[in-house]
Amino acid sequence: MEEKKLALREEIDDKFKWKIEDMVESDEAFEKSLEELKGKVSKFKNFKGTLSESRDSLLAYLKFDDEFFCEGERLYVYANQKLHEDLSVSKYQKYAGDIQNVLVMAYSEDSFARPELLSMDEKTLREYMEGDGDIKIYHKLLSDLIDEKEHVLSFECEEILAKAGRFDNAGQDIYSMFNGADIDFPEIKDENGESVKLSNGRYVKYLESTNREVRKEAFAAMYKTYGALNNTIAAMFNSSLSKSAFYSDVRKYKSS
Incomplete structure (x- = not known):
């Protein structure tokens, strides 16, 4: 018989959980790596004004950029998986x-x-791209950049857009908290007539039940809960659309 109450994560067998410690071994390791990464942010300025000097100077920047954001992604995934x-x-x-x-x-x-x-001469940039050695790894990245030229703004504008990035995921973050932490679904009757707490995770199971009444009650309970919050959900969706429209406009894309 299924538990009426949703189980807490610590009550679930470890074999059903992701092994996030394979990515970062502990919270302490995360904090240490985060501080180290933060200390490297200022090193980007060392490359400013050097990218066109030679193939080697361009490659040095690309390697640093690659290593920095690969490490950033590792820490980002750890933090967000732990959060979720x-x-x-x-x-x-x-x-x-x-x-x-x-x-x-x-x-x-x-x-x-x-x-x-x-701003480099395109012929020179393409000559750098076609060089031997590690620069070949970045051929597609540089080729895609050239293709995007008409949508790349001035340094000052790109800097402003980069700083605005902290607000990019506001709509998504709000929805995640709303849908994963705050929303409260009611209880329904399962195939055995037992009261069970509905959740996003359990919804699919009951929607696939062989009992039509269980499917009907699960569907009605789920969407009645969301329906009572239509205005809130619409506001979150609108914020996401507004963000897409803004970036489409400033980067001069034909649509968002």
């Missing part, structure tokens, strides 16, 4: 916010690169 274990835990809300802030600072410091690269 239980969205109400403030410690991991802070972790997710901390790594997001470090990445936004890095995007801001790194914002010179695309305008600087595209």
Whole structure:
């Protein structure tokens, strides 16, 4: 018989959980790595004005940029996976916010690169791209950048957009907290007539039940709960659409 109450994560067998410690071994290791990454943000400025000097100078920048954001992604995934274990835990809300802030600072410091690269003579840039050695790894990245030239703004504008990145996911973050922590679904009757707490995770199971009444009650309970919050959900969706429309406009895309 299924438990009426939703199980807490610590009550679930470890074999059903992701092994996030394979990515970052502990919270202490995360905090240490985060501080180390934060200390490297200022190093982006060392490359400003050097990208067109030679193939080697361009490669040095590309390697640093690659290594920085690969490490940033590792820490971002750890923080957000820990957060999504239980969205109400403030410690991991802070972790997710901390790594997001470090990445936004890095995007801001790194914002010179695309305008600087595209200010180069295209023939020279393509000659750099076609060189032997590690530069070949970045051929597609540079080729895509050239293709995006008409949508890349001045350094000053790119810097502003990079700094605005801390607000990019506001709508998504609000929805995640709303849908994963705050929303409260009612109980329904399962196939055995037992009262069970409905959740996003259990919804699919009951929607696939062989009992039509269970399917009907699960569907009605789920969408009645969401329906009572139509205005809130619409406001979150509108904020996401507004963000897409803004970036489409400033980067001169034909649509969002």
